[in-house]
Amino acid sequence: MSAASHPLTAPQYGMWAGQRMDPDSPAFWTAEAIELRGPLDAGALGKSVFDTLRRCDALHMRYRERDGEVRQRLDASRTVSWARHDFSGADDPWGAAAAWMRADLDRPARLDTGPLFATALLRLGPERHLWYLRAHHIALDGFAYLLLIHRVAELYGAHRTGRAPPPGRDFGLAPVIEEAEAYRWSAQCTQDRRFWQARLQDARVPVTLAPLRPPSDTARSERHRLPAAAYTHWQAGARACGVDWGAWLLAGIGAWMQGQCGTREVTVGLLVMNRLGSRALTVPCMGMNVVPLRLDIDPQAGFDALARQARDTLATLRPHQRYNYEWMREDAGLAGSHRQLYGPVLNLMPFDRGFRFDGLHAEAHSVSVGSVEDMDITVSPLPDGLRVDMEANPAAYGAKALRDHHRQLLATLDAALADPGQPVGRLAEGRSRAA
Structure with missing residues:
Protein backbone atom coordinates (compact mmCIF):
# COMPACT_ATOMS: atom_id res chain seq x y z
CA MET A 1 0.00 0.00 0.00
CA SER A 2 1.35 3.43 -0.90
CA ALA A 3 2.00 6.17 1.63
CA ALA A 4 -0.75 8.28 0.03
CA SER A 5 -3.86 8.98 2.07
CA HIS A 6 -7.02 6.97 1.50
CA PRO A 7 -10.69 7.28 2.47
CA LEU A 8 -12.09 5.17 5.28
CA THR A 9 -14.23 2.13 4.68
CA ALA A 10 -17.70 2.34 6.19
CA PRO A 11 -16.89 -0.05 9.09
CA GLN A 12 -13.74 1.94 9.87
CA TYR A 13 -15.75 5.15 9.82
CA GLY A 14 -18.20 3.74 12.35
CA MET A 15 -15.36 3.05 14.78
CA TRP A 16 -13.75 6.41 14.10
CA ALA A 17 -17.03 8.23 14.75
CA GLY A 18 -17.45 6.38 18.04
CA GLN A 19 -13.90 7.21 19.17
CA ARG A 20 -14.35 10.83 18.16
CA MET A 21 -17.15 11.25 20.71
CA ASP A 22 -14.58 10.64 23.47
CA PRO A 23 -11.06 10.90 22.00
CA ASP A 24 -9.28 9.73 25.16
CA SER A 25 -11.54 6.77 25.85
CA PRO A 26 -9.98 3.27 25.81
CA ALA A 27 -13.44 1.80 25.09
CA PHE A 28 -12.61 0.65 21.56
CA TRP A 29 -9.69 -1.59 22.48
CA THR A 30 -10.36 -5.27 21.90
CA ALA A 31 -8.09 -8.12 22.94
CA GLU A 32 -7.61 -11.87 22.72
CA ALA A 33 -5.25 -14.13 24.66
CA ILE A 34 -4.19 -17.46 23.18
CA GLU A 35 -3.35 -19.91 25.94
CA LEU A 36 -0.48 -22.18 24.90
CA ARG A 37 0.24 -25.31 26.96
CA GLY A 38 3.31 -27.40 26.29
CA PRO A 39 7.00 -26.91 25.39
CA LEU A 40 6.83 -23.51 23.72
CA ASP A 41 9.56 -22.34 21.34
CA ALA A 42 9.36 -18.67 22.33
CA GLY A 43 11.79 -17.60 19.60
CA ALA A 44 9.72 -19.24 16.87
CA LEU A 45 6.54 -17.69 18.25
CA GLY A 46 8.08 -14.22 18.43
CA LYS A 47 9.29 -14.43 14.83
CA SER A 48 5.88 -15.66 13.69
CA VAL A 49 4.05 -12.86 15.49
CA PHE A 50 6.45 -10.21 14.18
CA ASP A 51 6.21 -11.38 10.58
CA THR A 52 2.41 -11.63 10.66
CA LEU A 53 1.61 -8.35 12.37
CA ARG A 54 4.14 -6.39 10.33
CA ARG A 55 2.38 -7.45 7.11
CA CYS A 56 -1.10 -6.44 8.31
CA ASP A 57 -1.81 -2.98 6.85
CA ALA A 58 -4.85 -2.36 9.05
CA LEU A 59 -2.71 -2.37 12.20
CA HIS A 60 -0.43 0.36 10.88
CA MET A 61 -2.89 2.96 9.60
CA ARG A 62 -3.07 6.50 10.98
CA TYR A 63 -6.22 8.64 10.84
CA ARG A 64 -6.55 12.40 10.42
CA GLU A 65 -9.51 14.73 9.82
CA ARG A 66 -8.95 17.76 7.65
CA ASP A 67 -11.59 20.13 6.29
CA GLY A 68 -14.34 17.79 7.44
CA GLU A 69 -12.91 14.72 5.69
CA VAL A 70 -11.29 11.78 7.46
CA ARG A 71 -8.40 10.07 5.68
CA GLN A 72 -6.04 7.25 6.58
CA ARG A 73 -2.38 6.81 5.77
CA LEU A 74 -0.07 3.83 6.23
CA ASP A 75 2.76 4.26 8.74
CA ALA A 76 5.66 2.97 6.65
CA SER A 77 7.71 2.03 9.73
CA ARG A 78 5.30 -0.88 10.51
CA THR A 79 6.70 -1.08 14.03
CA VAL A 80 5.98 -4.26 16.01
CA SER A 81 7.05 -4.41 19.67
CA TRP A 82 7.16 -7.90 21.25
CA ALA A 83 7.01 -7.57 25.03
CA ARG A 84 7.60 -10.52 27.38
CA HIS A 85 6.46 -10.72 31.02
CA ASP A 86 6.93 -13.54 33.52
CA PHE A 87 4.13 -14.08 36.06
CA SER A 88 5.10 -17.64 36.93
CA GLY A 89 6.36 -16.59 40.37
CA ALA A 90 3.07 -14.98 41.43
CA ASP A 91 0.76 -16.72 43.90
CA ASP A 92 -1.90 -16.62 41.18
CA PRO A 93 -0.14 -16.40 37.80
CA TRP A 94 -3.39 -16.26 35.82
CA GLY A 95 -4.80 -13.52 38.07
CA ALA A 96 -1.56 -11.52 37.82
CA ALA A 97 -1.59 -11.80 34.03
CA ALA A 98 -5.27 -10.80 33.92
CA ALA A 99 -4.52 -7.72 36.03
CA TRP A 100 -1.69 -6.77 33.66
CA MET A 101 -4.01 -7.15 30.65
CA ARG A 102 -6.72 -5.02 32.28
CA ALA A 103 -4.16 -2.29 32.95
CA ASP A 104 -2.92 -2.51 29.35
CA LEU A 105 -6.47 -2.07 28.08
CA ASP A 106 -6.79 1.18 30.04
CA ARG A 107 -4.37 3.02 27.77
CA PRO A 108 -5.80 5.95 25.77
CA ALA A 109 -6.25 5.36 22.04
CA ARG A 110 -4.52 7.64 19.53
CA LEU A 111 -5.88 7.11 16.03
CA ASP A 112 -3.73 9.88 14.57
CA THR A 113 -0.35 8.78 15.90
CA GLY A 114 -0.89 5.18 17.00
CA PRO A 115 0.03 2.56 17.77
CA LEU A 116 -3.27 0.78 17.08
CA PHE A 117 -2.16 -2.49 18.67
CA ALA A 118 0.13 -4.18 21.19
CA THR A 119 1.26 -7.76 21.64
CA ALA A 120 3.09 -9.65 24.36
CA LEU A 121 4.05 -13.10 25.62
CA LEU A 122 2.95 -13.71 29.22
CA ARG A 123 4.58 -16.64 31.02
CA LEU A 124 2.37 -18.36 33.59
CA GLY A 125 4.52 -21.44 34.21
CA PRO A 126 7.17 -23.73 32.69
CA GLU A 127 4.80 -24.97 29.97
CA ARG A 128 1.97 -22.46 30.14
CA HIS A 129 1.94 -19.13 28.29
CA LEU A 130 -0.48 -16.54 26.94
CA TRP A 131 0.04 -14.81 23.63
CA TYR A 132 -1.76 -11.50 24.10
CA LEU A 133 -2.95 -9.29 21.24
CA ARG A 134 -4.73 -5.97 21.74
CA ALA A 135 -6.05 -3.94 18.80
CA HIS A 136 -8.33 -1.01 18.24
CA HIS A 137 -11.70 -1.98 16.77
CA ILE A 138 -11.04 0.35 13.82
CA ALA A 139 -8.29 -2.09 12.80
CA LEU A 140 -9.65 -5.56 13.57
CA ASP A 141 -12.95 -7.35 14.09
CA GLY A 142 -13.37 -10.86 15.46
CA PHE A 143 -12.88 -12.58 12.12
CA ALA A 144 -9.70 -10.56 11.53
CA TYR A 145 -8.25 -11.80 14.81
CA LEU A 146 -8.86 -15.34 13.63
CA LEU A 147 -7.06 -14.72 10.31
CA LEU A 148 -4.01 -13.42 12.18
CA ILE A 149 -4.02 -16.26 14.73
CA HIS A 150 -4.21 -18.88 11.97
CA ARG A 151 -1.27 -17.30 10.15
CA VAL A 152 0.85 -17.09 13.31
CA ALA A 153 0.11 -20.76 14.05
CA GLU A 154 1.02 -21.70 10.49
CA LEU A 155 4.34 -19.85 10.68
CA TYR A 156 5.10 -21.17 14.15
CA GLY A 157 4.93 -24.76 12.91
CA ALA A 158 7.29 -23.93 10.05
CA HIS A 159 9.82 -22.00 12.17
CA ARG A 160 9.77 -24.62 14.93
CA THR A 161 10.58 -27.49 12.57
CA GLY A 162 12.81 -25.66 10.12
CA ARG A 163 10.38 -26.08 7.23
CA ALA A 164 9.94 -23.39 4.61
CA PRO A 165 6.89 -21.36 5.67
CA PRO A 166 3.88 -21.61 3.36
CA PRO A 167 3.19 -18.50 1.28
CA GLY A 168 0.94 -16.03 3.06
CA ARG A 169 -2.09 -14.24 1.70
CA ASP A 170 -1.94 -10.56 0.88
CA PHE A 171 -2.90 -8.58 3.99
CA GLY A 172 -2.93 -5.30 2.05
CA LEU A 173 -5.82 -2.94 2.75
CA ALA A 174 -5.89 -1.11 -0.60
CA PRO A 175 -8.18 -3.62 -2.42
CA GLY A 354 -10.13 -23.78 15.89
CA PHE A 355 -6.40 -23.54 15.18
CA ARG A 356 -3.32 -25.65 15.89
CA PHE A 357 0.06 -24.59 17.21
CA ASP A 358 2.56 -27.37 16.49
CA GLY A 359 3.26 -29.43 19.61
CA LEU A 360 1.01 -27.29 21.85
CA HIS A 361 -2.52 -27.26 23.18
CA ALA A 362 -4.00 -23.89 22.18
CA GLU A 363 -7.17 -22.19 23.36
CA ALA A 364 -8.44 -18.67 22.67
CA HIS A 365 -9.75 -16.49 25.49
CA SER A 366 -11.68 -13.30 24.79
CA VAL A 367 -10.14 -10.60 26.98
CA SER A 368 -12.11 -7.58 25.79
Whole structure:
Protein backbone atom coordinates (compact mmCIF):
# COMPACT_ATOMS: atom_id res chain seq x y z
CA MET A 1 0.00 0.00 0.00
CA SER A 2 1.35 3.43 -0.90
CA ALA A 3 2.00 6.17 1.63
CA ALA A 4 -0.75 8.28 0.03
CA SER A 5 -3.86 8.98 2.07
CA HIS A 6 -7.02 6.97 1.50
CA PRO A 7 -10.69 7.28 2.47
CA LEU A 8 -12.09 5.17 5.28
CA THR A 9 -14.23 2.13 4.68
CA ALA A 10 -17.70 2.34 6.19
CA PRO A 11 -16.89 -0.05 9.09
CA GLN A 12 -13.74 1.94 9.87
CA TYR A 13 -15.75 5.15 9.82
CA GLY A 14 -18.20 3.74 12.35
CA MET A 15 -15.36 3.05 14.78
CA TRP A 16 -13.75 6.41 14.10
CA ALA A 17 -17.03 8.23 14.75
CA GLY A 18 -17.45 6.38 18.04
CA GLN A 19 -13.90 7.21 19.17
CA ARG A 20 -14.35 10.83 18.16
CA MET A 21 -17.15 11.25 20.71
CA ASP A 22 -14.58 10.64 23.47
CA PRO A 23 -11.06 10.90 22.00
CA ASP A 24 -9.28 9.73 25.16
CA SER A 25 -11.54 6.77 25.85
CA PRO A 26 -9.98 3.27 25.81
CA ALA A 27 -13.44 1.80 25.09
CA PHE A 28 -12.61 0.65 21.56
CA TRP A 29 -9.69 -1.59 22.48
CA THR A 30 -10.36 -5.27 21.90
CA ALA A 31 -8.09 -8.12 22.94
CA GLU A 32 -7.61 -11.87 22.72
CA ALA A 33 -5.25 -14.13 24.66
CA ILE A 34 -4.19 -17.46 23.18
CA GLU A 35 -3.35 -19.91 25.94
CA LEU A 36 -0.48 -22.18 24.90
CA ARG A 37 0.24 -25.31 26.96
CA GLY A 38 3.31 -27.40 26.29
CA PRO A 39 7.00 -26.91 25.39
CA LEU A 40 6.83 -23.51 23.72
CA ASP A 41 9.56 -22.34 21.34
CA ALA A 42 9.36 -18.67 22.33
CA GLY A 43 11.79 -17.60 19.60
CA ALA A 44 9.72 -19.24 16.87
CA LEU A 45 6.54 -17.69 18.25
CA GLY A 46 8.08 -14.22 18.43
CA LYS A 47 9.29 -14.43 14.83
CA SER A 48 5.88 -15.66 13.69
CA VAL A 49 4.05 -12.86 15.49
CA PHE A 50 6.45 -10.21 14.18
CA ASP A 51 6.21 -11.38 10.58
CA THR A 52 2.41 -11.63 10.66
CA LEU A 53 1.61 -8.35 12.37
CA ARG A 54 4.14 -6.39 10.33
CA ARG A 55 2.38 -7.45 7.11
CA CYS A 56 -1.10 -6.44 8.31
CA ASP A 57 -1.81 -2.98 6.85
CA ALA A 58 -4.85 -2.36 9.05
CA LEU A 59 -2.71 -2.37 12.20
CA HIS A 60 -0.43 0.36 10.88
CA MET A 61 -2.89 2.96 9.60
CA ARG A 62 -3.07 6.50 10.98
CA TYR A 63 -6.22 8.64 10.84
CA ARG A 64 -6.55 12.40 10.42
CA GLU A 65 -9.51 14.73 9.82
CA ARG A 66 -8.95 17.76 7.65
CA ASP A 67 -11.59 20.13 6.29
CA GLY A 68 -14.34 17.79 7.44
CA GLU A 69 -12.91 14.72 5.69
CA VAL A 70 -11.29 11.78 7.46
CA ARG A 71 -8.40 10.07 5.68
CA GLN A 72 -6.04 7.25 6.58
CA ARG A 73 -2.38 6.81 5.77
CA LEU A 74 -0.07 3.83 6.23
CA ASP A 75 2.76 4.26 8.74
CA ALA A 76 5.66 2.97 6.65
CA SER A 77 7.71 2.03 9.73
CA ARG A 78 5.30 -0.88 10.51
CA THR A 79 6.70 -1.08 14.03
CA VAL A 80 5.98 -4.26 16.01
CA SER A 81 7.05 -4.41 19.67
CA TRP A 82 7.16 -7.90 21.25
CA ALA A 83 7.01 -7.57 25.03
CA ARG A 84 7.60 -10.52 27.38
CA HIS A 85 6.46 -10.72 31.02
CA ASP A 86 6.93 -13.54 33.52
CA PHE A 87 4.13 -14.08 36.06
CA SER A 88 5.10 -17.64 36.93
CA GLY A 89 6.36 -16.59 40.37
CA ALA A 90 3.07 -14.98 41.43
CA ASP A 91 0.76 -16.72 43.90
CA ASP A 92 -1.90 -16.62 41.18
CA PRO A 93 -0.14 -16.40 37.80
CA TRP A 94 -3.39 -16.26 35.82
CA GLY A 95 -4.80 -13.52 38.07
CA ALA A 96 -1.56 -11.52 37.82
CA ALA A 97 -1.59 -11.80 34.03
CA ALA A 98 -5.27 -10.80 33.92
CA ALA A 99 -4.52 -7.72 36.03
CA TRP A 100 -1.69 -6.77 33.66
CA MET A 101 -4.01 -7.15 30.65
CA ARG A 102 -6.72 -5.02 32.28
CA ALA A 103 -4.16 -2.29 32.95
CA ASP A 104 -2.92 -2.51 29.35
CA LEU A 105 -6.47 -2.07 28.08
CA ASP A 106 -6.79 1.18 30.04
CA ARG A 107 -4.37 3.02 27.77
CA PRO A 108 -5.80 5.95 25.77
CA ALA A 109 -6.25 5.36 22.04
CA ARG A 110 -4.52 7.64 19.53
CA LEU A 111 -5.88 7.11 16.03
CA ASP A 112 -3.73 9.88 14.57
CA THR A 113 -0.35 8.78 15.90
CA GLY A 114 -0.89 5.18 17.00
CA PRO A 115 0.03 2.56 17.77
CA LEU A 116 -3.27 0.78 17.08
CA PHE A 117 -2.16 -2.49 18.67
CA ALA A 118 0.13 -4.18 21.19
CA THR A 119 1.26 -7.76 21.64
CA ALA A 120 3.09 -9.65 24.36
CA LEU A 121 4.05 -13.10 25.62
CA LEU A 122 2.95 -13.71 29.22
CA ARG A 123 4.58 -16.64 31.02
CA LEU A 124 2.37 -18.36 33.59
CA GLY A 125 4.52 -21.44 34.21
CA PRO A 126 7.17 -23.73 32.69
CA GLU A 127 4.80 -24.97 29.97
CA ARG A 128 1.97 -22.46 30.14
CA HIS A 129 1.94 -19.13 28.29
CA LEU A 130 -0.48 -16.54 26.94
CA TRP A 131 0.04 -14.81 23.63
CA TYR A 132 -1.76 -11.50 24.10
CA LEU A 133 -2.95 -9.29 21.24
CA ARG A 134 -4.73 -5.97 21.74
CA ALA A 135 -6.05 -3.94 18.80
CA HIS A 136 -8.33 -1.01 18.24
CA HIS A 137 -11.70 -1.98 16.77
CA ILE A 138 -11.04 0.35 13.82
CA ALA A 139 -8.29 -2.09 12.80
CA LEU A 140 -9.65 -5.56 13.57
CA ASP A 141 -12.95 -7.35 14.09
CA GLY A 142 -13.37 -10.86 15.46
CA PHE A 143 -12.88 -12.58 12.12
CA ALA A 144 -9.70 -10.56 11.53
CA TYR A 145 -8.25 -11.80 14.81
CA LEU A 146 -8.86 -15.34 13.63
CA LEU A 147 -7.06 -14.72 10.31
CA LEU A 148 -4.01 -13.42 12.18
CA ILE A 149 -4.02 -16.26 14.73
CA HIS A 150 -4.21 -18.88 11.97
CA ARG A 151 -1.27 -17.30 10.15
CA VAL A 152 0.85 -17.09 13.31
CA ALA A 153 0.11 -20.76 14.05
CA GLU A 154 1.02 -21.70 10.49
CA LEU A 155 4.34 -19.85 10.68
CA TYR A 156 5.10 -21.17 14.15
CA GLY A 157 4.93 -24.76 12.91
CA ALA A 158 7.29 -23.93 10.05
CA HIS A 159 9.82 -22.00 12.17
CA ARG A 160 9.77 -24.62 14.93
CA THR A 161 10.58 -27.49 12.57
CA GLY A 162 12.81 -25.66 10.12
CA ARG A 163 10.38 -26.08 7.23
CA ALA A 164 9.94 -23.39 4.61
CA PRO A 165 6.89 -21.36 5.67
CA PRO A 166 3.88 -21.61 3.36
CA PRO A 167 3.19 -18.50 1.28
CA GLY A 168 0.94 -16.03 3.06
CA ARG A 169 -2.09 -14.24 1.70
CA ASP A 170 -1.94 -10.56 0.88
CA PHE A 171 -2.90 -8.58 3.99
CA GLY A 172 -2.93 -5.30 2.05
CA LEU A 173 -5.82 -2.94 2.75
CA ALA A 174 -5.89 -1.11 -0.60
CA PRO A 175 -8.18 -3.62 -2.42
CA VAL A 176 -10.63 -3.53 0.48
CA ILE A 177 -10.74 0.29 0.39
CA GLU A 178 -11.19 0.31 -3.40
CA GLU A 179 -14.08 -2.13 -3.15
CA ALA A 180 -15.69 -0.12 -0.35
CA GLU A 181 -15.43 3.11 -2.36
CA ALA A 182 -16.98 1.45 -5.41
CA TYR A 183 -19.96 0.37 -3.30
CA ARG A 184 -20.31 3.78 -1.65
CA TRP A 185 -20.96 5.47 -4.99
CA SER A 186 -22.91 2.63 -6.57
CA ALA A 187 -26.56 2.31 -7.51
CA GLN A 188 -26.77 -0.57 -5.03
CA CYS A 189 -25.76 1.72 -2.16
CA THR A 190 -28.50 4.17 -3.20
CA GLN A 191 -31.05 1.35 -3.24
CA ASP A 192 -29.86 0.17 0.17
CA ARG A 193 -30.14 3.68 1.62
CA ARG A 194 -33.73 3.97 0.40
CA PHE A 195 -34.52 0.52 1.82
CA TRP A 196 -33.27 1.40 5.30
CA GLN A 197 -34.77 4.89 5.32
CA ALA A 198 -38.18 3.40 4.56
CA ARG A 199 -37.75 0.57 7.04
CA LEU A 200 -36.62 2.81 9.90
CA GLN A 201 -38.94 5.72 9.18
CA ASP A 202 -41.44 4.83 11.91
CA ALA A 203 -39.07 2.89 14.16
CA ARG A 204 -39.87 3.08 17.85
CA VAL A 205 -37.27 3.52 20.57
CA PRO A 206 -35.97 -0.05 20.95
CA VAL A 207 -36.80 -2.01 24.09
CA THR A 208 -33.92 -2.90 26.42
CA LEU A 209 -33.82 -4.95 29.62
CA ALA A 210 -32.38 -2.08 31.67
CA PRO A 211 -32.60 1.71 31.54
CA LEU A 212 -30.30 3.16 28.93
CA ARG A 213 -27.00 4.47 30.27
CA PRO A 214 -24.01 6.08 28.54
CA PRO A 215 -21.51 3.36 27.54
CA SER A 216 -18.65 2.59 29.88
CA ASP A 217 -15.03 2.01 28.91
CA THR A 218 -15.36 -1.66 29.86
CA ALA A 219 -18.04 -4.34 29.73
CA ARG A 220 -19.44 -6.72 32.34
CA SER A 221 -19.22 -10.35 31.19
CA GLU A 222 -21.16 -13.54 31.84
CA ARG A 223 -19.55 -16.36 29.86
CA HIS A 224 -20.58 -19.99 29.70
CA ARG A 225 -19.66 -23.05 27.68
CA LEU A 226 -22.45 -25.54 27.04
CA PRO A 227 -21.76 -29.17 26.08
CA ALA A 228 -21.09 -29.77 22.38
CA ALA A 229 -24.39 -31.68 22.20
CA ALA A 230 -26.26 -28.40 22.83
CA TYR A 231 -25.40 -27.19 19.32
CA THR A 232 -26.78 -30.42 17.86
CA HIS A 233 -29.98 -29.95 19.86
CA TRP A 234 -30.34 -26.33 18.69
CA GLN A 235 -29.93 -27.40 15.07
CA ALA A 236 -32.58 -30.10 15.53
CA GLY A 237 -34.91 -27.54 17.12
CA ALA A 238 -34.37 -25.20 14.18
CA ARG A 239 -35.17 -27.96 11.68
CA ALA A 240 -38.38 -28.73 13.57
CA CYS A 241 -39.41 -25.11 12.93
CA GLY A 242 -38.31 -25.17 9.28
CA VAL A 243 -35.49 -22.65 9.77
CA ASP A 244 -31.72 -22.53 10.29
CA TRP A 245 -30.24 -22.23 13.76
CA GLY A 246 -29.53 -18.50 13.39
CA ALA A 247 -33.20 -17.70 12.78
CA TRP A 248 -34.18 -20.07 15.58
CA LEU A 249 -31.84 -18.29 18.00
CA LEU A 250 -33.15 -14.87 16.95
CA ALA A 251 -36.68 -16.08 17.67
CA GLY A 252 -35.50 -17.36 21.05
CA ILE A 253 -34.05 -13.96 21.92
CA GLY A 254 -37.29 -12.31 20.82
CA ALA A 255 -39.37 -14.69 22.97
CA TRP A 256 -37.05 -14.11 25.94
CA MET A 257 -37.35 -10.32 25.57
CA GLN A 258 -41.12 -10.61 25.25
CA GLY A 259 -41.28 -12.62 28.45
CA GLN A 260 -39.08 -10.12 30.29
CA CYS A 261 -40.71 -6.90 29.08
CA GLY A 262 -44.15 -7.88 27.82
CA THR A 263 -43.35 -6.04 24.58
CA ARG A 264 -44.79 -7.03 21.22
CA GLU A 265 -41.91 -5.48 19.27
CA VAL A 266 -38.26 -6.41 19.72
CA THR A 267 -35.41 -5.01 17.64
CA VAL A 268 -32.13 -6.90 17.76
CA GLY A 269 -28.84 -5.59 16.38
CA LEU A 270 -27.49 -8.37 14.16
CA LEU A 271 -23.74 -8.38 13.50
CA VAL A 272 -22.97 -9.33 9.89
CA MET A 273 -19.56 -10.16 8.41
CA ASN A 274 -20.12 -8.86 4.86
CA ARG A 275 -17.04 -10.78 3.75
CA LEU A 276 -18.30 -13.60 1.52
CA GLY A 277 -17.58 -12.66 -2.08
CA SER A 278 -15.58 -9.67 -0.88
CA ARG A 279 -11.89 -8.85 -1.04
CA ALA A 280 -12.02 -8.55 2.75
CA LEU A 281 -12.54 -12.31 3.07
CA THR A 282 -8.80 -12.93 3.50
CA VAL A 283 -7.66 -9.52 4.79
CA PRO A 284 -7.48 -8.83 8.55
CA CYS A 285 -9.37 -5.57 8.99
CA MET A 286 -12.56 -4.11 10.43
CA GLY A 287 -15.29 -5.44 8.15
CA MET A 288 -18.27 -6.04 10.43
CA ASN A 289 -21.57 -4.20 10.19
CA VAL A 290 -24.65 -4.27 12.41
CA VAL A 291 -28.23 -4.11 11.10
CA PRO A 292 -31.46 -3.60 13.07
CA LEU A 293 -33.76 -6.64 12.84
CA ARG A 294 -37.30 -6.12 14.12
CA LEU A 295 -39.58 -8.92 15.27
CA ASP A 296 -43.31 -8.33 15.74
CA ILE A 297 -44.32 -10.79 18.44
CA ASP A 298 -47.80 -12.19 18.96
CA PRO A 299 -47.80 -13.90 22.39
CA GLN A 300 -50.62 -16.21 21.22
CA ALA A 301 -48.73 -17.43 18.14
CA GLY A 302 -46.50 -20.50 18.27
CA PHE A 303 -42.75 -20.20 18.70
CA ASP A 304 -42.30 -21.95 15.35
CA ALA A 305 -44.22 -19.12 13.66
CA LEU A 306 -41.89 -16.58 15.30
CA ALA A 307 -38.90 -18.57 14.05
CA ARG A 308 -40.26 -18.46 10.50
CA GLN A 309 -40.81 -14.71 10.85
CA ALA A 310 -37.15 -14.35 11.85
CA ARG A 311 -36.12 -16.47 8.84
CA ASP A 312 -38.17 -14.34 6.43
CA THR A 313 -36.92 -11.08 7.95
CA LEU A 314 -33.33 -12.24 7.58
CA ALA A 315 -33.98 -12.98 3.91
CA THR A 316 -35.45 -9.49 3.43
CA LEU A 317 -32.51 -7.72 5.07
CA ARG A 318 -29.71 -9.80 3.58
CA PRO A 319 -29.48 -8.00 0.17
CA HIS A 320 -29.15 -4.65 1.99
CA GLN A 321 -26.91 -5.54 4.94
CA ARG A 322 -23.83 -3.85 3.49
CA TYR A 323 -25.27 -0.38 4.12
CA ASN A 324 -23.34 0.81 7.13
CA TYR A 325 -25.05 1.24 10.47
CA GLU A 326 -23.39 4.60 11.11
CA TRP A 327 -24.94 5.85 7.86
CA MET A 328 -28.34 4.65 9.10
CA ARG A 329 -27.86 6.68 12.29
CA GLU A 330 -26.85 9.75 10.30
CA ASP A 331 -29.89 9.34 8.04
CA ALA A 332 -32.05 9.17 11.18
CA GLY A 333 -30.45 12.31 12.65
CA LEU A 334 -28.72 10.42 15.47
CA ALA A 335 -25.08 11.24 14.64
CA GLY A 336 -23.16 12.51 17.65
CA SER A 337 -25.49 10.82 20.14
CA HIS A 338 -25.44 7.48 21.93
CA ARG A 339 -28.97 6.57 20.84
CA GLN A 340 -29.16 3.26 19.00
CA LEU A 341 -31.66 1.67 16.60
CA TYR A 342 -31.71 -1.69 18.40
CA GLY A 343 -31.66 -3.23 21.87
CA PRO A 344 -29.46 -6.28 22.46
CA VAL A 345 -26.87 -7.25 19.83
CA LEU A 346 -26.50 -10.81 18.55
CA ASN A 347 -23.12 -11.97 17.29
CA LEU A 348 -23.30 -15.41 15.66
CA MET A 349 -19.85 -16.81 15.00
CA PRO A 350 -20.43 -19.81 12.72
CA PHE A 351 -16.88 -19.76 11.35
CA ASP A 352 -14.33 -22.25 12.67
CA ARG A 353 -12.40 -20.76 15.60
CA GLY A 354 -10.13 -23.78 15.89
CA PHE A 355 -6.40 -23.54 15.18
CA ARG A 356 -3.32 -25.65 15.89
CA PHE A 357 0.06 -24.59 17.21
CA ASP A 358 2.56 -27.37 16.49
CA GLY A 359 3.26 -29.43 19.61
CA LEU A 360 1.01 -27.29 21.85
CA HIS A 361 -2.52 -27.26 23.18
CA ALA A 362 -4.00 -23.89 22.18
CA GLU A 363 -7.17 -22.19 23.36
CA ALA A 364 -8.44 -18.67 22.67
CA HIS A 365 -9.75 -16.49 25.49
CA SER A 366 -11.68 -13.30 24.79
CA VAL A 367 -10.14 -10.60 26.98
CA SER A 368 -12.11 -7.58 25.79
CA VAL A 369 -14.82 -6.93 23.19
CA GLY A 370 -14.61 -3.20 23.76
CA SER A 371 -17.41 -1.10 25.21
CA VAL A 372 -21.04 -2.23 24.97
CA GLU A 373 -23.94 0.20 24.55
CA ASP A 374 -26.51 -2.13 26.14
CA MET A 375 -25.98 -5.90 25.83
CA ASP A 376 -24.14 -8.15 23.38
CA ILE A 377 -24.91 -11.86 23.07
CA THR A 378 -22.19 -13.93 21.39
CA VAL A 379 -22.81 -17.52 20.33
CA SER A 380 -19.87 -19.54 19.04
CA PRO A 381 -19.91 -23.28 18.24
CA LEU A 382 -16.54 -24.82 19.16
CA PRO A 383 -15.18 -28.34 18.67
CA ASP A 384 -15.61 -29.09 22.38
CA GLY A 385 -18.64 -27.01 23.30
CA LEU A 386 -20.98 -24.13 22.55
CA ARG A 387 -20.04 -20.69 23.88
CA VAL A 388 -22.96 -18.48 24.93
CA ASP A 389 -21.61 -15.23 26.31
CA MET A 390 -23.23 -11.99 27.42
CA GLU A 391 -21.36 -8.70 27.59
CA ALA A 392 -23.25 -5.75 29.05
CA ASN A 393 -22.87 -2.12 29.96
CA PRO A 394 -21.88 -2.26 33.67
CA ALA A 395 -23.63 1.06 34.28
CA ALA A 396 -26.92 -0.61 33.34
CA TYR A 397 -26.52 -4.24 34.45
CA GLY A 398 -25.23 -5.52 37.77
CA ALA A 399 -23.47 -8.87 38.02
CA LYS A 400 -26.49 -10.68 39.48
CA ALA A 401 -28.88 -9.19 36.92
CA LEU A 402 -26.63 -10.31 34.09
CA ARG A 403 -26.36 -13.84 35.50
CA ASP A 404 -30.14 -13.99 35.79
CA HIS A 405 -30.64 -12.79 32.23
CA HIS A 406 -28.18 -15.39 30.94
CA ARG A 407 -29.93 -18.18 32.85
CA GLN A 408 -33.38 -17.05 31.71
CA LEU A 409 -32.34 -16.86 28.05
CA LEU A 410 -31.02 -20.43 28.13
CA ALA A 411 -34.19 -21.59 29.91
CA THR A 412 -36.33 -19.94 27.22
CA LEU A 413 -34.39 -21.78 24.53
CA ASP A 414 -34.83 -25.05 26.42
CA ALA A 415 -38.58 -24.44 26.61
CA ALA A 416 -38.71 -23.75 22.86
CA LEU A 417 -36.85 -27.01 22.24
CA ALA A 418 -39.30 -28.95 24.36
CA ASP A 419 -42.35 -27.73 22.41
CA PRO A 420 -41.69 -25.53 19.35
CA GLY A 421 -45.42 -25.12 18.66
CA GLN A 422 -46.38 -23.68 22.04
CA PRO A 423 -47.48 -20.02 22.20
CA VAL A 424 -44.65 -17.57 22.74
CA GLY A 425 -46.47 -16.15 25.76
CA ARG A 426 -46.31 -19.54 27.49
CA LEU A 427 -42.56 -19.91 27.09
CA ALA A 428 -42.13 -17.94 30.31
CA GLU A 429 -43.88 -20.78 32.13
CA GLY A 430 -41.51 -23.30 30.59
CA ARG A 431 -38.64 -21.03 31.46
CA SER A 432 -39.70 -21.01 35.10
CA ARG A 433 -39.82 -24.82 35.17
CA ALA A 434 -36.36 -25.05 33.54
CA ALA A 435 -34.76 -22.38 35.73
